[in-house]
Amino acid sequence: MSHSHSHSRLPVEVEVFTVSVVRLIEVAPPVVPDEHVLERDRLWAETAGANPALFDGPVVACADLRVHEAGEVVVSWARVTYRHFALRWVVGARAWGSVFVSVAQPTTRGGVVVDRMSSSTAAAGRWQFSGGSAEQPAVGVVLEEAHLRAHAARELAEEVGVVVDPSALRLWVLTRGEHGNIGVFYLAPPLPFAEITARFEATVASERAAGREPEFAEISTVDSPTELAELPGRRVDYLGPLVDRLSSE
Numbered sequence: 001m002s003h004s005h006s007h008s009r010l011p012v013e014v015e016v017f018t019v020s021v022v023r024l025i026e027v028a029p030p031v032v033p034d035e036h037v038l039e040r041d042r043l044w045a046e047t048a049g050a051n052p053a054l055f056d057g058p059v060v061a062c063a064d065l066r067v068h069e070a071g072e073v074v075v076s077w078a079r080v081t082y083r084h085f086a087l088r089w090v091v092g093a094r095a096w097g098s099v100f101v102s103v104a105q106p107t108t109r110g111g112v113v114v115d116r117m118s119s120s121t122a123a124a125g126r127w128q129f130s131g132g133s134a135e136q137p138a139v140g141v142v143l144e145e146a147h148l149r150a151h152a153a154r155e156l157a158e159e160v161g162v163v164v165d166p167s168a169l170r171l172w173v174l175t176r177g178e179h180g181n182i183g184v185f186y187l188a189p190p191l192p193f194a195e196i197t198a199r200f201e202a203t204v205a206s207e208r209a210a211g212r213e214p215e216f217a218e219i220s221t222v223d224s225p226t227e228l229a230e231l232p233g234r235r236v237d238y239l240g241p242l243v244d245r246l247s248s249e
Contacts, residue, residue, distance in 0.1 A: 014240075025077070032087065036090050036092070056082050113219055113221055114235075130152075152184075161199030
């Protein structure tokens with residue numbers, strides 16, 4: 001979500017953590033004072049009115065992140081809806097970070113696939129990896145890393161057309177970026193870029209045939225931060241550090 005207050009802020013350096021195990025602990029949702037709720041709802045209505053792509057659905061927020069030895073990461077999370085994050089623009093209020101899953105898709109010739117959001121999305125023209133906000137499990141169901149892994153595989157299939165068994169995804173890194181947003185990243189098995197392109201084009205055609213705009217307008221590959229910098233338009237905050245990390249692994 002965007003708001004004029006964001007333009008006065010300096011970019012936040014993204015932290016990248018090597019991770020081997022992710023443990024998820026559910027906690028109570030944040031308590032928000034009434035005056036902050038009123039301003040939050042006003043800002044949400046204003047922003048959603050200007051951007052029909054925004055949807056106040058159930059998502060996962062990060063209450064706390066603890067990184068232990070040997071790559072164990074513990075994420076304390078709570079059930080919220082998207083409007084919770086409008087608290088970022090309420091003076092004196094505190095919003096928890098969002099949690100999202102994402103997949104880096106390498107190619108057999110080297111480099112990694114990057115995807116550009118379509119004009120119909122809330123982040124039109126932005127380059128990123130496939131992924132999305134972590135989904136809540138049913139009430140009373142424990143959120144496990146396997147849930148995130150399956151979600152990541154589903155995003156890759158829906159957005160790029162690459163179908164992979166969740167067990168073939170390798171838990172790779174965890175990031176903490178702007179607003180304390182937490183990203184859980186997986187590495188997919190390498191594929192020829194021609195095959196990825198064919199699957200992506202078929203996915204785009206299928207979406208348009210169904211009367212929907214695809215999530216991504218185009219894909220490309222980059223194998224270094226230099227190549228990434230040459231792409232036109234903006235990119236999500238984690239992309240530079242992770243492309244750099246992949247190119248040095």
